[in-house]
Amino acid sequence: MVLYIPYFIDVYTEPMTALYRFWYVAIGMAVILSVFHAIDSILHLLNRRRGVYAVVDELDQRIQHKAALVSGGLLACMVMIWVIVMMYALPMLGDEVIETSSDGSLSYIAWPITQIMHAVQWLFASFVGAQVLYYGMILGQYRSMSRE
Amino acid sequence: MSNANIITNRIRQLRFFHHEMTQQELAERAGITRQTVIALEQGKYYPSLELAFRLARVFGVSIEDVFQFDEDSQ
Numbered sequence: 052m053v054l055y056i057p058y059f060i061d062v063y064t065e066p067m068t069a070l071y072r073f074w075y076v077a078i079g080m081a082v083i084l085s086v087f088h089a090i091d092s093i094l095h096l097l098n099r100r101r102g103v104y105a106v107v108d109e110l111d112q113r114i115q116h117k118a119a120l121v122s123g124g125l126l127a128c129m130v131m132i133w134v135i136v137m138m139y140a141l142p143m144l145g146d147e148v149i150e151t152s153s154d155g156s157l158s159y160i161a162w163p164i165t166q167i168m169h170a171v172q173w174l175f176a177s178f179v180g181a182q183v184l185y186y187g188m189i190l191g192q193y194r195s196m197s198r199e
Numbered sequence: 200m201s202n203a204n205i206i207t208n209r210i211r212q213l214r215f216f217h218h219e220m221t222q223q224e225l226a227e228r229a230g231i232t233r234q235t236v237i238a239l240e241q242g243k244y245y246p247s248l249e250l251a252f253r254l255a256r257v258f259g260v261s262i263e264d265v266f267q268f269d270e271d272s273q
Contacts, residue, residue, distance in 0.1 A: 108231040109247055110238060196238045 055179050062172050073168075077175065084182075114192045122185035129177030133170065140166075208266045211240050213258045228257045 058076055214220040222236045229236075230253065238244035239254075246254070255262040 106226075106230065106232050108235050109250060110235040110244055111232065193234070196234065196241075196243055 055176075055183075059172070059176055059179075063169070073172070073175070080179070110196075114189055117192070118185045118188035121188055122181040125184055126177055126181035129180065130174070133173055133177070137170070205269055206245055206266055207242065207269060208239060210236070210254065210265065213260070213265065217258060225254075225257060229253045 058072065062073070214222070214225060222233050226233045226236045229250065231250065235244065239246060251262050251266055255265045258265065
């Protein structure tokens with residue numbers, strides 16, 4: 052959250068100046084997730100070798116399932132909004148983005164780079180938001196369970 | 200939750216009557232985590248039928264001695 056909120060504020064206010072940062076942040080996120088899951092797997096393996104098995108019971112499964120359902124729903128909604136916007140954006144923008152050849156047929160689409168970046172960032176933000184919601188919900192549910 | 204407190208349980212009392220069995224001990228014997236035992240005792244989580252049977256079996260009683268369905272509070 053500390054990393055991504057300032058990033059997305061920057062990206063949506065100045066899409067072009069933040070262009071190069073997209074790759075750093077996207078790669079950074081892939082690295083963070085990979086390292087997190089790698090450490091988690093190694094610790095599980097080491098514990099199993101020592102005969103310690105982490106019990107995952109039905110409450111854990113229910114909490115994870117609920118978090119996956121809600122975050123998956125959010126991701127699906129965001130992607131659906133993206134698809135709908137894409138579907139209607141071309142006709143609405145009209146001549147600004149669609150250029151026709153001399154014979155009147157559609158020749159190519161001249162889409163402004165800032166709008167492309169906004170579209171890409173929207174998808175990236177959807178993924179980040181879904182991840183944050185997933186882990187946040189798991190944490191929140193355990194906290195509410197442990198509260199008296 | 201609309202069905203809050205409709206299903207109550209006597210896990211805390213049953214633990215007490217079984218030589219003050221600890222939450223951890225009950226969790227280990229029922230194959231669940233201590234976190235789940237806490238949630239059950241606080242009425243924040245309704246277990247599956249399978250887990251309800253397992254808990255009853257740990258205490259050596261019937262399922263209705265552990266869980267009660269209060270129809271009047273519906």
